Amino acid sequence: MTLDSKLVDITGRITQRSAGSRRQYLDRMNRAAEDGPRRAHLSCGNQAHAYAAMGADKDALTQAKSPNIGIVTAYNDMLSAHQPFKDFPDQIKEAARAAGGTAQVAGGVPAMCDGVTQGQPGMELSLFSRDVIALAAGVALSHNTFDASIYLGVCDKIVPGLVIAAATFGHIPAVFLPAGPMTSGLPNDAKSKVRQQFAKGEIGRDKLMQAEMASYHGPGTCTFYGTANSNQMLMEFMGLHLPGTSFVNPNTPLRDALTAEGTRRALAITALGNDFRPAGTILDEKAFVNGMVGLMATGGSTNLILHLPAMARAAGVILEPQDFSDLSEIVPLMAKVYPNGLADVNHFHAAGGLGYMIGELLDAGLLHPDTKTIAGDGLALYTQEPKLTDAGLTWVKGSGETLNDKILRPASNPFQATGGLKELNGTLGTGVMKVSAVAPEHHIVEAPVRVFATQEAVKEAFRAGEFNSDTIVVVRFQGPKANGMPELHSLTPILAVLQDRGLKVALVTDGRMSGASGKVPSAIHVCPEAVDGGAIARLRDGDVLRLDAVAGKLDILTEGVLERAPVTADLSENCYGIGREMFDLFRRSAGAATTGACSIN
Numbered sequence: 001m002t003l004d005s006k007l008v009d010i011t012g013r014i015t016q017r018s019a020g021s022r023r024q025y026l027d028r029m030n031r032a033a034e035d036g037p038r039r040a041h042l043s044c045g046n047q048a049h050a051y052a053a054m055g056a057d058k059d060a061l062t063q064a065k066s067p068n069i070g071i072v073t074a075y076n077d078m079l080s081a082h083q084p085f086k087d088f089p090d091q092i093k094e095a096a097r098a099a100g101g102t103a104q105v106a107g108g109v110p111a112m113c114d115g116v117t118q119g120q121p122g123m124e125l126s127l128f129s130r131d132v133i134a135l136a137a138g139v140a141l142s143h144n145t146f147d148a149s150i151y152l153g154v155c156d157k158i159v160p161g162l163v164i165a166a167a168t169f170g171h172i173p174a175v176f177l178p179a180g181p182m183t184s185g186l187p188n189d190a191k192s193k194v195r196q197q198f199a200k201g202e203i204g205r206d207k208l209m210q211a212e213m214a215s216y217h218g219p220g221t222c223t224f225y226g227t228a229n230s231n232q233m234l235m236e237f238m239g240l241h242l243p244g245t246s247f248v249n250p251n252t253p254l255r256d257a258l259t260a261e262g263t264r265r266a267l268a269i270t271a272l273g274n275d276f277r278p279a280g281t282i283l284d285e286k287a288f289v290n291g292m293v294g295l296m297a298t299g300g301s302t303n304l305i306l307h308l309p310a311m312a313r314a315a316g317v318i319l320e321p322q323d324f325s326d327l328s329e330i331v332p333l334m335a336k337v338y339p340n341g342l343a344d345v346n347h348f349h350a351a352g353g354l355g356y357m358i359g360e361l362l363d364a365g366l367l368h369p370d371t372k373t374i375a376g377d378g379l380a381l382y383t384q385e386p387k388l389t390d391a392g393l394t395w396v397k398g399s400g401e402t403l404n405d406k407i408l409r410p411a412s413n414p415f416q417a418t419g420g421l422k423e424l425n426g427t428l429g430t431g432v433m434k435v436s437a438v439a440p441e442h443h444i445v446e447a448p449v450r451v452f453a454t455q456e457a458v459k460e461a462f463r464a465g466e467f468n469s470d471t472i473v474v475v476r477f478q479g480p481k482a483n484g485m486p487e488l489h490s491l492t493p494i495l496a497v498l499q500d501r502g503l504k505v506a507l508v509t510d511g512r513m514s515g516a517s518g519k520v521p522s523a524i525h526v527c528p529e530a531v532d533g534g535a536i537a538r539l540r541d542g543d544v545l546r547l548d549a550v551a552g553k554l555d556i557l558t559e560g561v562l563e564r565a566p567v568t569a570d571l572s573e574n575c576y577g578i579g580r581e582m583f584d585l586f587r588r589s590a591g592a593a594t595t596g597a598c599s600i601n
Contacts, residue, residue, distance in 0.1 A: 001362065001365045002365050004330055004364070006329075006330045007289070007330065007365065007366055010289065010323055010327060011368070014289065014317065014319065017318050021313075021316040021318060022284075022285070022316035025170070025315060026280065026281075026316070029281075033276075037067075037147050037270075037272060039064045039144075039145050039147075040064050041144075042144070050143060050145045054102070057102045060101075060102050061145075065272075066102065066267075066272070067101045067102075067147040067148060067266075067267045067272050067273075068101065068104065068146055068148075069096055069101065069102070069104070069148050069149065069263065070103075070104060070106035070145070070149045071089050071092055071106055071149075071150050071152065072107055072108075072109060072137045072150070072152065072162065073109070073153075074108070074109050074111035074152055074154070074158045074162075078116075079112075079116075080216065080220055081111075081113075081155045081220060081222070082111045082152075082153070082158075082179065083219050084179040084219050084250035084251060085179055089105050089152075091256065091259050092263045096263050096267060099264045099267050100267070103150070104145075106141055106143065106149070107136065107137070108136070109132075109133040109140075109161065110129060110132060110133060111153065111158050112125065112157070113155065114156055114227075114487055114489070114514065118487060118489050118490050121577055121580065122578045123484075123487060124483045124484040124574060124578075124580055125579055125583060126484065126486060127157065127306070127480060127484055127485045128480075128587075128599060129157045130157035130158075130598075131599050132161070133153075133158055133162060134161040134162070134165045137151075137161065137165030146172060147173075147270040147271065147272060148172055148174070148266040148269065148270045149166065149169065149173065149174045149279075150175050150262065150263065151165075151176045152177055152179075154178055154179055154228055154231065154232065156228060156231070158231075159176070159235065160307035160310060160311055162176070163311045163314070164314040164600075164601070166240075166279045166283070167279060167280065167311065167314035168314055169279070170280025170281075170283065171278050171280060172279065173269045173278055173374065174240060174279035174374075175266040176241055177241075177262045178232050178245055178248075179219075179250050179255075180246075180252075181229065181247055181249060181345050182216075182217065182219060182250070183218060183220070183249055184344055184347070185214050185215050185216070185218075185223070186214035186215040187338075187342065188215065188223070188338035189342050190211070191212065191214075192339070192493075192496075192518070195208070196493050198493070199462075199497050220250045221345075223338075224337070224339060225301075225335075225337035225338060225340065225348075227301040227303040229246075230295065230298070230300035230301035230303070231304075232247065233295075234291045234294060234295065234304065236294075236354050236358075237290045237291050237293070237367075237379075237382075238282070238287045238288070238291045238371075238373075239287060239371055239372065239373025239374060239375065239379065240282065240373075240374060241374075242258060242261060242262055242265065242374065242375055242386070243355065243381050243382040243386070244353070244395070244398075245258045245262075246349075246353075246354060247346065247348070247349035248349075253388055254388045257386075257392070258386060261393055265374055269374060277372060277373075277374060280315060281372055282374065283311075283312075283317075284317070284372075286368035286371050287368075287372075288308065288312045288315075288317050289323075289327070289368060290368055292323065293327060294354075294358075294361075295308075295419070295420075296324075296327055296331035296419025297332065297333065297335065297357060297361060297366075298333075298334070298357070298420070299335060299336075299340040299420030299421075299436030299437070300420065301514075302432055302433075302512070302513060302524060303512060303514075305321070305421065305432050305525065306512070306593060309594075309598075310598040310601065311596075313596065313601045320594070321423045321430060321432070324421060325421075325422065325423035325552065328418055328420070328422060330418075331361075331419040332415075332416065332418065332419070333414050333417075333418065333419055334361075334408060334409050334410070334414050335348060335409075335415075337407065339519070340420065340437040341406075343407040347404070348407055350403065350404075351402055351403045351404040352399055352401070352402050352403055352404075356383075356398055356399060356408060357408065359380075359383035359400060361411060362383070364411040364412070366411065367379055383398050384397060384398060416436075420434060420435060420436030420437075421435065421436075422434075424553060424554040425552060425553065426546075426554040427535060427555045427556045427561075427562065428508070428526060428545065428555065428556055429526050429527050429528055429534050430527050430594060431523040431526040431527070432523070432524060433522060433524070433547075433549050434513070435549050437519055438520070442499070442506075442519070443550050444547070444548045444549065444550060445470075445472060445504050445505070445546075445547045446546040447469075447470035447472045447504050447544065447545070448541075448542050449473070449508070449540075449541065449542070449545055450466075450467070450473055451474045451476065452476075453569050455475055455488050458494070459490075467503070467505075468503075470503055471498070471503065472505070472545045473495065473508070474507075474508045474536065475488060475491070475507065475511060476530040476536045476539075476569075477510070477569045478529075479510035479530060479532075479593065479597075480587065480591075480592075480599075482510070482530065482531045482569070482571055482574065483574035484587060485511050485512050485590075487513060488509060488524075489513055492520060495507060495520040496518065496519060505520060506520065506521040506547050507522040508522075508526060509522070509524055510525070510526040510529035510530055510534065510593070511525075512524055512525065521547060521549060523554050525593040525594075527593045528592070529592075529593070531569075532592075533566040534566070535562060537566035538562060538564045538565070538567070539561060540561075542558075543556065543557075543558040543561055545557065585599070586599040587599075
């Protein structure tokens with residue numbers, strides 16, 4: 001199939017824009033790779049320290065003739081998505097030995113959950129935890145004794161941070177091994193209804209807790225299509241997973257077989273073999289474009305509009321907001337997964353999942369087919385699905401058709417003709433909106449604003465019954481430099497209540513929403529942020545805004561707003577408690593949301 005001409009143009013624009021930085025990056029990676037396996041360059045003392053506790057693996061490690069894998073793990077047993085990783089290192093080591101190699105846990109990285117910190121002060125560390133993860137993974141791999149790396153991580157900031165590290169150490173291969181989603185529990189729409197009932201005071205906390213525990217009930221990622229599962233999609237579209245592995249449930253024979261196969265593949269693609277596939281060559285402009293296409297086609301998390309530019313920059317690729325917007329115009333929305341539908345990711349996977357979607361997009365000319373992946377050359381490999389038979393693990397051709405067109409549709413008959421995300425530009429600045437979960441009648445909201453500096457103040461106003469007319473709620477001083485750009489997902493239930501009452505309502509903020517941001521139109525990541533004197537810092541109660549997701553506009557309709565001096569805020573409360581005092585350097589170093597809000601690249 002011929003590539004879509006606009007896809008070619010967008011990719012060409014990114015390639016041209018990135019030419020200098022990408023060339024410098026590849027030069028660095030090539031020089032590092034040319035030195036050969038790093039263990040050969042370590043002193044005997046260096047190596048003795050590295051292998052002292054490795055028992056029977058010592059001989060193989062000192063001879064440096066077989067590959068050694070460095071495992072970077074985000075395991076903890078507080079978070080359901082990462083708890084399954086507990087036994088992965090032992091499984092990886094066993095599989096590596098059986099294949100003639102070795103593996104060591106190079107180090108651990110933190111993994112925090114926005115579901116736990118939602119609406120809490122700890123959320124202000126969330127975005128910057130991505131940069132900490134990248135730094136921690138860099139420390140782990142700096143021992144320089146590894147021929148390949150395996151990354152164990154799933155959720156919101158963890159995968160982006162690990163990809164930044166994988167790109168930085170792009171002279172060696174990187175294989176990402178997922179843990180998979182938890183089995184289906186209480187349906188997501190039922191959980192959402194209970195949350196709204198609680199917000200309206202119709203039920204007590206006991207009923208809310210009952211519903212939440214029935215929804216988040218076991219090991220694995222949450223089953224809605226938020227950032228965690230968007231990350232898994234991304235790794236498959238970009239060729240860092242093995243094909244079809246993203247949504248296989250934890251603690252199953254197939255999951256264990258995929259972990260072992262991922263280990264064998266990591267050993268097979270080192271510089272010691274004949275199929276060298278360093279991460280730096282996989283993470284090129286086409287791979288990132290394919291990732292963005294997957295994001296649009298699935299209606300994925302808005303958080304990835306922050307993370308993808310940060311990941312790409314680590315590989316010398318420069319992405320801009322316009323790239324996302326232009327791709328959204330040509331990529332159809334093919335999936336309906338909660339909050340963009342009633343299905344969860346298990347239902348999506350059963351309906352044909354990513355393999356079906358990749359096949360459809362390849363046939364439509366909307367994906368680059370000629371990318372390098374850890375599985376081999378060409379994205380067509382990712383139309384296959386893994387099966388465990390009596391003979392062992394194998395990959396077979398996918399169904400080639402959707403098994404449930406209420407969840408997954410062909411590119412020729414999508415749920416909507418354009419992608420699930422929309423860039424907004426106008427006199428207020430730039431922002432982004434996830435449109436896939438918002439009904440068309442709410443794509444345009446024009447109303448007076450109520451301005452708040454904290455999400456708690458919004459909740460207080462709601463409890464006091466102050467929202468009784470069409471309103472655009474503006475929550476400012478929530479950007480990366482102000483307080484680390486926390487998600488404001490805890491506002492979703494109350495704003496949904498107002499919308500259900502028949503009011504025209506929207507949220508505008510320089511902060512973030514959850515990857516599962518729902519049916520209320522939300523212009524997020526507004527840039528310049530309030531701390532930088534952006535137009536959002538000049539608004540007053542009663543000013544009229546127009547949010548137009550159809551035209552991609554975010555405009556101030558009240559005259560004279562831009563002539564006002566920007567207000568300032570006392571941000572001292574953001575600087576202390578729950579570890580926030582340690583993140584002052586990150587706040588001061590953070591880039592703009594349009595470049596990924598990153599403090600380390």
